[in-house]
Amino acid sequence: VRRSLGALLALASALGAACSGDEPRRVHVLLITVDTLRADRVTAEVMPFLHGLAQREGLLVTHAQTPRAKTTPAMASLMTGLYPHEHGVRDLMQPLGLEHATLAERLRDAGWRTEAVIGNFVLRERYAGLARGFGAWSEELPDTSGVPPEDVPQRRARSLTDAGLAATSAAERPWFVWLHYMDPHGIYDAPAEFRRAPAGAPQPLVVRDPAHPRRHVAEYNVPDEARLADGRIDTAQVAALYDAEARYVDRELERLVGPLVARGDTLVVISADHGESLGEHDYWFEHGRDVYEACNRVPLLIVFPTAERAGTRGRRVDADVSLCDLAPTILEYLRLAPLASPPPGSPGSPGAGDAVRGRSRLAALLGSDERRAAVFCEKVERTAQDRVLQLKAVRLGDWKLVRRYTQLVGPGKHELVALGDELYDLASDPREERDLAGSAPAGAPLERLRAELARFIAADTALGEHAADLARRHAALDAEARRILGGLGY
Numbered sequence: 001v002r003r004s005l006g007a008l009l010a011l012a013s014a015l016g017a018a019c020s021g022d023e024p025r026r027v028h029v030l031l032i033t034v035d036t037l038r039a040d041r042v043t044a045e046v047m048p049f050l051h052g053l054a055q056r057e058g059l060l061v062t063h064a065q066t067p068r069a070k071t072t073p074a075m076a077s078l079m080t081g082l083y084p085h086e087h088g089v090r091d092l093m094q095p096l097g098l099e100h101a102t103l104a105e106r107l108r109d110a111g112w113r114t115e116a117v118i119g120n121f122v123l124r125e126r127y128a129g130l131a132r133g134f135g136a137w138s139e140e141l142p143d144t145s146g147v148p149p150e151d152v153p154q155r156r157a158r159s160l161t162d163a164g165l166a167a168t169s170a171a172e173r174p175w176f177v178w179l180h181y182m183d184p185h186g187i188y189d190a191p192a193e194f195r196r197a198p199a200g201a202p203q204p205l206v207v208r209d210p211a212h213p214r215r216h217v218a219e220y221n222v223p224d225e226a227r228l229a230d231g232r233i234d235t236a237q238v239a240a241l242y243d244a245e246a247r248y249v250d251r252e253l254e255r256l257v258g259p260l261v262a263r264g265d266t267l268v269v270i271s272a273d274h275g276e277s278l279g280e281h282d283y284w285f286e287h288g289r290d291v292y293e294a295c296n297r298v299p300l301l302i303v304f305p306t307a308e309r310a311g312t313r314g315r316r317v318d319a320d321v322s323l324c325d326l327a328p329t330i331l332e333y334l335r336l337a338p339l340a341s342p343p344p345g346s347p348g349s350p351g352a353g354d355a356v357r358g359r360s361r362l363a364a365l366l367g368s369d370e371r372r373a374a375v376f377c378e379k380v381e382r383t384a385q386d387r388v389l390q391l392k393a394v395r396l397g398d399w400k401l402v403r404r405y406t407q408l409v410g411p412g413k414h415e416l417v418a419l420g421d422e423l424y425d426l427a428s429d430p431r432e433e434r435d436l437a438g439s440a441p442a443g444a445p446l447e448r449l450r451a452e453l454a455r456f457i458a459a460d461t462a463l464g465e466h467a468a469d470l471a472r473r474h475a476a477l478d479a480e481a482r483r484i485l486g487g488l489g490y
């Protein structure tokens, strides 16, 4: 009995569980989110530093997912450990409510020095509400040749890295620094030295099905140099220019992260708020209008401090992880208490023990727990654009189930109607081109997917009201916020 108890304690300790008597791990924490960075760009060709770091020192998570492919909801989920139906941020320009505790607040209260530097306009405090808990918060956006079509200012990677180097240089006590890079976001205009000509002939954009209700081309993100002489868009050139932005960020990350990894006293977590659709499902050069992998799968690389790096160095793990899981996972690793549940009565606060929310995936990442655990994402819309108003999806390993909803609006009528399901096997069909809903193969865990999706949908008690709620909140925005949202196509 004594031996098994000892083994259990050793295991719990190794996993960082907050046993009584265990002191917090007082290491530095560097959280980097790169706006609009696709998971599949962490390659030797596009991001040689991150790729090499994953191979030599880090743990690369191949099945990480954002709950919503829009900056503000995604970052609110990362900071609170809650899905959007609980934290209530369903769109841009909706600040996080004060009732939700954040990772920064928890670390500040535990003695960490906290600092954030953000490069995306929509993360400014008045629009996103994520600054609390940070002792220092920089939202200066010095680059005025900014994000189209409204020329929204931003902070480019070089300037952001300089700020990050300053924020991570002091070491009198542990720090938590969050940096949000903006560059891969459109318009794709990286410095010339990072551009590579695409291999092969131009690939003019061909809309496969012009009448398809979900096709969308975000022309405003296409630089002039990606236009052919006849005016058509060369999609190979656009993709190459997008890659150049990722290459630029990669070079800057090397400057910042390289020395910290060598020093070995920092937990480094690098991810993205969402990806970018570069033609998948006829959705071009943008994100947020669907729940497919191009936008919803995100890169996730974790480099542990030297003391815990041995078992994770160079490993790839396919455990299911949501951005909602990052705060609980980081807190468990640091041996700090998890974030408090939202108070009863707040949006989506759980009635029973059936809440759908982030949870620590530390043991799954370290290989001592089940790798499969349902992760969820959604798309919400305030207009009946494209007929599809809401999408809800669940992924379990390489199986993904998507449900589409529309809303019938009439006199006194707000009825949400499910249009149908889509089922994809991402292992054999990573671009989600073969919908198997009508002919699910025997190996598909369809019953479990359906049950998990039903749980996720039931937890969103306001699902039928999203369109009206979003329209109401949009009408209440100030003129500047409305101008920016309108310019972005919302």
Ligand SMILES: [Zn+2]
Binding pocket: 035, 036, 070, 071, 072, 273, 274
């Ligand atoms: Zn974003």
